Amino acid sequence: MPRSPGPVPPASSARRVVEAVRQALARLQRTRIGRANARFGAAGGGVLTGGIAYSAVFSVFATLTIGFTVFSAVLGGDHALRSRVVSTVSSSLPGLIDTGDGRGAISPESLTLTTGFNVAGGVAVVVLVLSAISWMAALRTGLRAVLGLPPGGANAFVGKLRELAGLAALSAGVLVSAALSLVLASAVHWIRGAIGLGAGAAWAVVVVGALISLVVDALAFALLVVVLAGAHPPRRDLLAGSLLAGVGLGVVRQLGTSVVAGAVGRNALLASFAAIVTLLVWVNLVARIVLVSAAWVATPPHPDSAAPGARSREP
Secondary structure, rough: OOOOOOOOHHHHHHHHHEEEEHHHHHHHOOOHHHHHHHHHHOOOOHHHHHHHHHHHHHHHHHHHHHHHHHHHHHHHHOHHHHHHHHHHHHHHOOOOOOOOOOOOOHHHHHOOOOOOOOHHHHHHHHHHHHHHHHHHHHHHHHHHHHOOOOOOOHHHHHHHHHHHHHHHEEEEHHHHHHHHHHHHHHHOOOOOHHOOOOOOOHHHHHHHHHHHHHHHHHHHHHHHHHHOOOOOOHHHHHHHHHHHHHHHHHHHHHHHHHHHHHHOOOOOOHHHHHHHHHHHHHHHHHHHHEEEHHHHHHHOOOOOOOOOOOOOOOO
């Protein structure tokens, strides 16, 4: 009578589990997102995101000062839109702007340039602009690195114009998002009063607001790739990468603000300068999403289907 096989030795079972995990990781690395992540790492993505965050700390005040000064001069009389813009900036840079609850580090009123139109005012504006676009310069370097493009790409003057255009695109994105959110809230309020919809209409506001943020974030990412980085990838890849960035930034904005700010605030060592640390961590996370999405754009759908950098050509 044949003997039944005995129990599988524990060592053999462990080897099977290790082999299964190894094969699963190998399959993941062959996927597009896995290869995009490898591209991000090969380009020094961790160092690049750290540099972007470091530059942002020294540029954010100048950027906000320019933005709020221009906004106050053009649309400052619209208090509802101003409040929405402050709220949008606060959600993008947690713990930095005081929205009236006393928790922010900077009051919006202090971000308006009051110097008159004279030599001192002109010098102040130039210094603020140069300080603001230094953040864009770091972001441009990171984008070109993960896209497989050479570091320079153009002469210094054209590069500064691209950085200024990138800054303008991000500022316009904040303003458009705030304006659309305000229009949406007003439209839903009017519809609820005219048709008599119940409180369930609030969910429509949340859903449509999330879609608006997705579209604005995706468009901002596309502008950064094309205008700031000066790349012209295939349209389908740019669209997919823009959607990936929009979804990632939306999720981080909804779930990450309280997590990042709360984690820093609970640390006694970091509590005294929580706003700066929160800004560093937050911008690092946002920059990581942007650069990984750019790496996705530059990564071909199938391995070895294009040479590195060939998909992100320059004009």
